[in-house]
Amino acid sequence: MIKGGACGYEDIGKEGYGIGTVALSTPLFNNGQICGACYEIKCIENPKYCHPEHSLFVTATNLCPPNYYPASDNGGWCNPPREHFDIAYPAFNEIAEYNAGIVPIDYRRVPCQKQGGIRFTITGNPYFNLVSVWNVGGAGDVVRMLVKGNKKLKWTVMTRNWGQKWQTNAMMVGESLTFRVKASDGRTSTSWHVVPSNWQYGQTFEGKNFK
Structure with missing residues (x-):
């Protein structure tokens, strides 16, 4: 199981994110509101290590926490206000030589x-x-949930x-549930009665996606 870290995804492998995931520095992470957003990344300005002909497509699933002991340009890569993407080894290899360590990107x-x-995976009581x-x-990133x-x-x-974990104290047991999701681009998707009335905690249900 590969936990989704600060975004709350349970298993990024089983949930379809695979190796194409990234941990973001604090300014980009925005207190978790960016979780689920997708990026295209290219390595630039480093002909020795970059593979400029390749793009990497990733989903934000975690936070790269700051480390204030080293300077932001000498080990503290995730320190604010730096915008930094922490990429796993297999994915990094698609856009640059891994021994490059830190590379400039677009x-x-x-x-x-x-x-x-x-x-929608429902847990709790x-x-x-x-x-x-x-x-x-x-x-990709949800900003409002009803x-x-x-x-x-x-x-x-x-x-x-x-x-991307959302909570309510409303009594929902025994009811058929409809979820309405609003994304950061302002669009909404409503999954009518996606959860049957006999649902149980721990179950996952599939609703209507954005195109």
């Missing part, structure tokens, strides 16, 4: 290409419901617990 946000629908949101296409049971007239706004 990067840009790109739409996330995901197979299947948005996944009847008095505290925690929903992990993953495999999000499009912008839930509605089939017996309720109004939507319940969920709050971010950490990363």
Whole structure:
């Protein structure tokens, strides 16, 4: 199992993120709001080590914590205000020679290409419901989450617990659930009655994804 670190993903291998993941320095991580966003990265300005003909496509799944003992240009690569991507060895090798260590890059946000629908994994207990949101296409990062049971007239706004885990104290057991997800690009996706009324904690359900 490869834990998803500060974003709260349970197993980035089984959840389809594979080696194409990255830990971001604090300015980019933005308190976990960027979790799930996708980037294209190219190695530049280093002809000895770069593979400039290759792009690396990654998903933000973790935080690269600061280390204030070394200087930000001599070991403290993730120290603010530096924008830094910490990339795993197999993925780094696609854009540069690994023994280069630190290389200059160009990067840009790109739409996330995901197979299947948005996944909702429900954990907790009847008095505290925690929903992990993953495999999000499009912008990839969720900024707002709502839930509605089939017996309720109004939507319940969920709050971010950490990363892409969202919580509510609303009683949801025994109800068919609908989730509404808003991404950072302003688009919303509503998965109507994606969770049947006989759901149980620990189960994962697949909803409507962004194109």
